[in-house]
Amino acid sequence: MARQRQVRSAGRIILAAAWCALCAAPAARAAEEGPIRVGCSITETGPYSPPAVFELQGYRLAAEEINKAGGLLGRKVEIVNYDDQGNPSTAVQLYQKLIYSDRVDLLLSPYETDLMSAVAPLVTRAKKVMPSLGANVDAFQGQFPYLVQAITETPRYMGPAIDLAASRGYKTIALLIQNTQFPQQLARGIEQEATAKGMRVVFKESFPPTTTDFSALVLKAAEAHPDVIVGATYLADSEGIVRAAKAQNINAKMFAFSIGPVEPEFGRGLGAAADGVFGTTLYFPTLHTAGNAEFVAAFKEKFERMPDYHAAVAYASLKVLAEAVRKVGSLDQDKIRDALLAASVDTVAGHFQLSPTGLQIGYTSYVLQWQHGAQALVWPADQATAAPELPHGAW
Amino acid sequence: MASIIALVILGLLWGGVYLLMAEGLNLIYGVMKVVNLAHGDLIVFGGLLGYSLFAHAGFTPIAALLPVALVLGALGAVVQWGILERIPLVGADGELRTLLATFGLSYVVSNTSFLLWGGQFQSIPFLQGALRLGPIAIPEGLLACSLAAFIAALLVDFWLHRTLAGKALRATAQSPLGAASCGLEIRRIRIIAFALGTAMAGGAGALVIALVPFQISSGGDLTVQSFTLIALGGLGNYLGAWIAAEILGLAEVLSQYYLGPDIASAIIYLLFIAVLLFRPQGLLGRLGRV
Numbered sequence: 276m277a278r279q280r281q282v283r284s285a286g287r288i289i290l291a292a293a294w295c296a297l298c299a300a301p302a303a304r305a306a307e308e309g310p311i312r313v314g315c316s317i318t319e320t321g322p323y324s325p326p327a328v329f330e331l332q333g334y335r336l337a338a339e340e341i342n343k344a345g346g347l348l349g350r351k352v353e354i355v356n357y358d359d360q361g362n363p364s365t366a367v368q369l370y371q372k373l374i375y376s377d378r379v380d381l382l383l384s385p386y387e388t389d390l391m392s393a394v395a396p397l398v399t400r401a402k403k404v405m406p407s408l409g410a411n412v413d414a415f416q417g418q419f420p421y422l423v424q425a426i427t428e429t430p431r432y433m434g435p436a437i438d439l440a441a442s443r444g445y446k447t448i449a450l451l452i453q454n455t456q457f458p459q460q461l462a463r464g465i466e467q468e469a470t471a472k473g474m475r476v477v478f479k480e481s482f483p484p485t486t487t488d489f490s491a492l493v494l495k496a497a498e499a500h501p502d503v504i505v506g507a508t509y510l511a512d513s514e515g516i517v518r519a520a521k522a523q524n525i526n527a528k529m530f531a532f533s534i535g536p537v538e539p540e541f542g543r544g545l546g547a548a549a550d551g552v553f554g555t556t557l558y559f560p561t562l563h564t565a566g567n568a569e570f571v572a573a574f575k576e577k578f579e580r581m582p583d584y585h586a587a588v589a590y591a592s593l594k595v596l597a598e599a600v601r602k603v604g605s606l607d608q609d610k611i612r613d614a615l616l617a618a619s620v621d622t623v624a625g626h627f628q629l630s631p632t633g634l635q636i637g638y639t640s641y642v643l644q645w646q647h648g649a650q651a652l653v654w655p656a657d658q659a660t661a662a663p664e665l666p667h668g669a670w
Numbered sequence: 671m672a673s674i675i676a677l678v679i680l681g682l683l684w685g686g687v688y689l690l691m692a693e694g695l696n697l698i699y700g701v702m703k704v705v706n707l708a709h710g711d712l713i714v715f716g717g718l719l720g721y722s723l724f725a726h727a728g729f730t731p732i733a734a735l736l737p738v739a740l741v742l743g744a745l746g747a748v749v750q751w752g753i754l755e756r757i758p759l760v761g762a763d764g765e766l767r768t769l770l771a772t773f774g775l776s777y778v779v780s781n782t783s784f785l786l787w788g789g790q791f792q793s794i795p796f797l798q799g800a801l802r803l804g805p806i807a808i809p810e811g812l813l814a815c816s817l818a819a820f821i822a823a824l825l826v827d828f829w830l831h832r833t834l835a836g837k838a839l840r841a842t843a844q845s846p847l848g849a850a851s852c853g854l855e856i857r858r859i860r861i862i863a864f865a866l867g868t869a870m871a872g873g874a875g876a877l878v879i880a881l882v883p884f885q886i887s888s889g890g891d892l893t894v895q896s897f898t899l900i901a902l903g904g905l906g907n908y909l910g911a912w913i914a915a916e917i918l919g920l921a922e923v924l925s926q927y928y929l930g931p932d933i934a935s936a937i938i939y940l941l942f943i944a945v946l947l948f949r950p951q952g953l954l955g956r957l958g959r960v
Contacts (some may be wrong), residue, residue: 321884322885322887481931483932485933486934486935490923492928494677495927496925511883522799523800540790540793540883544791646786
């Protein structure tokens with residue numbers, strides 16, 4: 276009796292499977308004629324959403340332009356996105372859904388490194404190519420062969436700022452580093468760049484991300500009499516360091532920070548004290564990169580605000596991915612990856628070029644300075660909209 | 671070598687800032703035995719409100735102090751009247767219930783802040799220079815916050831000990847039943863106390879945002895920091911909190927200079943553990959009070 280039931284249920288499973296296959300076949304054919312679906316998760320809500328929403332808008336604009344120009348492989352491009360709320364485990368679930376349930380044709384990256392790193396193993400297992408918006412170099416050493424870096428790599432972040440300091444004959448650097456992954460990797464890049472340019476790091480100290488009082492740290496850094504005070508920082512700590520320096524009248528010829536001055540809040544929060552401070556950016560609306568003027572105009576028209584660097588690198592990454600698909604002529608992920616690794620393309624965010632393991636070696640960064648309450652692009656000289664004001668005067 | 675005097679002055683001034691942020695929590699605990707876990711989020715809310723008043727109406731943090739304190743005070747009154755007053759405090763889990771309620775409140779406050787101001791750090795350029803006394807620079811912003819902390823502490827102390835309303839509040843804290851049987855309106859008194867505590871949190875935020883950029887998720891750290899400080903001083907003890915704040919400020923600045931910033935951020939908790947081990951009632955607390 277039991278055996279008979281087993282046989283019968285096995286038969287039922289086979290029938291069910293056949294039925295599914297029958298239903299699925301026309302659906303699959305329809306999918307091939309329908310749009311090319313490009314999936315990603317984006318932090319649309321929560322405290323980490325502002326940069327990620329820029330990214331989504333960059334993706335949307337790129338998709339719209341691709342469709343206007345006739346689509347991809349004769350099909351429209353459609354972005355399928357879900358809200359990961361900035362939570363890495365949510366992002367993993369969403370990519371699982373995108374890959375195995377929605378069966379999207381192509382993948383794009385979430386923002387930022389934490390989310391990108393969380394989905395990396397899954398994306399690699401599924402053998403899906405993903406142009407990734409994570410600046411840290413760890414994910415691009417060969418263990419995730421389907422990930423390619425579509426943003427400036429961390430160690431190159433402050434290269435141009437050090438280059439500017441060296442061009443003025445400055446010799447010594449005090450380096451203040453937030454004790455988290457990105458700033459630490461960045462600091463190693465700063466040290467290498469400084470050594471290459473004949474400069475010396477005379478003071479180096481790291482501080483935890485919860486630090487709010489920088490007075491003693493800045494006082495101690497000043498005792499090494501550095502020409503340049505450099506912070507491998509984010510917004511709040513860069514403001515804290517500038518405040519502590521001003522309140523104690525600690526002067527240097529140049530103050531430069533990785534992240535901080537690039538945010539409009541830096542100028543709003545510090546007022547006149549922001550003037551003269553240098554920062555790094557990966558993109559600026561005035562850049563003379565390929566198609567940038569058109570990109571800025573289209574972005575402004577569609578979203579009624581200026582694009583920032585998140586929007587620009589996201590826009591560029593979908594454009595580069597589409598170009599690779601076009602070159603391959605199919606959605607074969609291995610061939611697309613090889614096409615991306617071989618690519619040498621000019622984008623709005625700069626020259627896109629990868630190392631054999633997918634590390635971004637083309638994109639660079641730019642130096643901005645707060646001048647009279649506004650950001651000006653000051654270095655490298657061929658992209659500058661204003662001359663750098665150096666040395667930094669007494670507070 | 672930076673002069674040790676400069677470091678000591680910085681430490682004392684930062685102590686004042688820490689005290690300013692902890693005073694509201696101390697008041698609420700002192701007279702109501704409620705640990706307000708939304709305290710840090712209320713400081714951030716007050717700070718961001720001050721930021722908006724500065725950005726849109728040109729209010730300096732000092733001018734924003736009163737309006738922000740009034741708004742936060744009203745908010746506190748509504749919370750006490752609508753939520754905490756309705757939670758029975760009796761029984762072993764009475765305090766746990768208020769903890770859960772204020773924990774929930776912290777989420778409501780921080781998410782409201784997010785809807786109103788977004789997730790970015792905000793700050794205000796105000797009093798960024800320094801007073802010079804010979805070779806020593808005294809940062810104006812730190813000095814203003816310390817003075818405010820000191821004045822607030824004096825006013826609250828005066829109010830609690832010299833006015834009828836304050837005495838009624840303390841009587842209610844000691845014995846709600848006794849106070850009620852003497853004809854005191856303990857409901858109203860508790861509403862006033864909670865409102866005053868949240869008003870002080872908001873006022874502190876309005877000033878401190880000129881020193882430390884605030885973001886909606888800063889609240890949690892501020893609650894922990896303030897709570898550690900008042901526990902160090904002896905929960906609800908004003909002089910104790912002041913001494914604890916100065917010790918923390920000094921320890922933090924001196925250790926940042928001599929031992930490095932990583933140790934400086936741990937020092938508050940190392941001190942706290944030491945106090946818990948050797949003087950569990952806090953520096954100036956009485957045994958059995960906690």
